[in-house]
Amino acid sequence: MSAPSVARAAIALRTEFFVMGVLFATWGVHVPTVKAHYGLGEQSLALAMLASGVGALGALAYAGRIVGRFGPRVIAAVMGCVSCAAIASLLLSSHYVALIAVMLVFGSFGSLFDVALNAEASEIEALTGRPLMSGFHGMFSLGGMAGAGLGSAAPALGLAAQHHLLLATGAAALAALAASRAMLPVPEKAGEEKHPLSLPRGPLLLLGVLASMGLIAEGAMYDWSVLFMKQERGSEAATAALAYASFSGAMAAGRFGGDWVRARMSGTRLMRLSGVMGAAGMALALAVPSPTVGLLGFALVGLGLSNVVPVLFSAASQTPGVSPAHGIAAVSGVGYLGMMAGPPLIGLIAEYSSLTWGLLVVVAFAGFMALSAQRAMRGR
Template sequence: MLIQTIKARKATKAIFLVCGLGISSWAPMVPYAKDRLNLNNADLGLLLLLLGAGAIAMMPVSGILAHRYGTRIVIRYSAIIMALTLPLLLLINSPIWMGLALFILGGTVGTVDVAMNAHGVQVQNSSEKPIMSSLHGLFSVGGLFGALGLGFLMKLGLSPIAAAISIAFLLILIVSWNYRFLFDVHTEKELIRKFSSETEQVNLKGISWLKGSIIFLGFMCFSVFLSEGAMLDWSAVFLDENKGINPEMAGIGYAAFSIAMATMRLLGDKIVSHLSGKTVVIGGSIIAASGIFLAILTPWIATSLLGFVLLGIGAANIVPVFFSEGGRIKNVPATIAIPAISTMGYAGQLAGPALLGFIAYQFSLNIAFAFIGALMLIVAITYGLRK
């Protein structure tokens, strides 16, 4: 079992990397799609809403499928569909078909995300040592390479569509190779039976998402995840339109953010163990807000990128604190609280950027980014005042 667990841990890390690569590869494509389809910011925001809608719609379904067929089956097929969808985003010339493609992309990303986190928990249980922070760190590493990959391949002389096809092929190759090392459904069920806690065996009748603690933590996660979604969907447009960066290099903003977040997440277990959760949340939120306001106010690209780095540093380890607190809510099993908080959080990451699009259309993209900074300050204040 030890050798199987070691192989499964490495394979799970590869899947987190793939998911980060897949979703972040969309970031440098956004300006191309916006220009090709002749979209204003509100139209683009509506399309991005479909990306989030697909993810949120499929997250509950992913849990059902994973329970029935096992997480590795769900990971394999949803990741392949995700990869095959990417090149289409550079070919489609109809806003309606682009919306459908983004819905599919969001749905596959949401499905992979839920399944890989569920698989990661089982690997962690089998390893009997924490690995989740490092897994999410690899997701951010994938985000870095995905944001830079398209532009890098184009610099080498590939057309945008050829670059997207190359990335899709790489994703399929990684998933196909690592699939055999993931736990099968029978192993997962054995681990669930072995490591189920008494709190997970309680009667779930009457337990609701509407419990105050869940709503509070869900809103906190929504705010923090929205900042991540903003970097994915709007950082390239922000640097292109507001700072005058070349379109093929516009993905560097998300890359800077991802480097900072990946580094802090890889160090996250040590940081949280040395500082209180409250300190991590309050301090991180203030640093993140400062980064956003710096990116808005500075006229230079370099300092805008520094602002994105500060956002990544500040936001990186906030959500793990919320998840840990969610697992300790009195009279609510972690199996109820964590999925509820996660769904509200990912609504911010995947659907929240659509809200930013409407704000940008009515006012400006700077005002939309300032809204993110204000949300992070609200997180710091409300969590600090909470007993």
């Protein structure tokens, strides 16, 4: 593989990660909109989020096989566009069943998009011989910040929610299609797993458990941070959207510096520090009744969690005897299995108490991630 081809592929992959970040942010800033549009309580909203997790978990059972057969380039183009279409249709119906269907589609196709991008990232890391995964994931966070920024500006620009959804997802779909043309075809290698995903064991299971802790905390920021600012702190829509932007901006900064950190710090120590910072940031946002302090707390959570997924996916992709796509899918599967319990648990607590008490789950899981890092990352 020529160096120019790899360089073009790296640029294309950064664009794809940016697109995925925009999609997640567009969903995140419209959680309050969806809640109001469908007339939902926290528990019903949490169940819709759970539908996304169920769809993701079902798709991940075959993700390694599908990505291995068709290659990341094809999967990124198709799944990226379908994911965009799902987010664009969030408000097209007023029926709760339709929302559940949309979230199932977004979860399943979005997870395949995710695995394809991470498999390509692993291949580019191998071809260049240096850590790049954190930087790729930094573009996801940058996309999240851009998507949240556009969502925050939309009301001031007089842009209706549906028009914003169409604008953001339409641009994202075009970018995903254009970038996929320069991605590398990564063929499935002989002798690697071809069966559907089952519960991983050994090193992959431990990495998956750690991923579930990080993804529960990270997913809570995507799904609940904007609603928390609007509902618990009384913020205007534009200010509330900045919760996601501050989280994603700090996460982007942490990830762009993450490859430098990974080259100088053990995975165990990095995971431990990540958990401590994530728990401390969330505790700060919940304890101090100030929108400004809340934004600072969300930024600390983003910085703390910034390198959890890149480090774990990179480790999973290097598991002996397992293809990168299968390793990433296995760790993602356990991670999503854990994350599926997060939104409904937070929503259930919020329904009967408050969202502040519900988000204490983030503090607990981030703290547990710090405590379990030594065992899960042993020898890494």
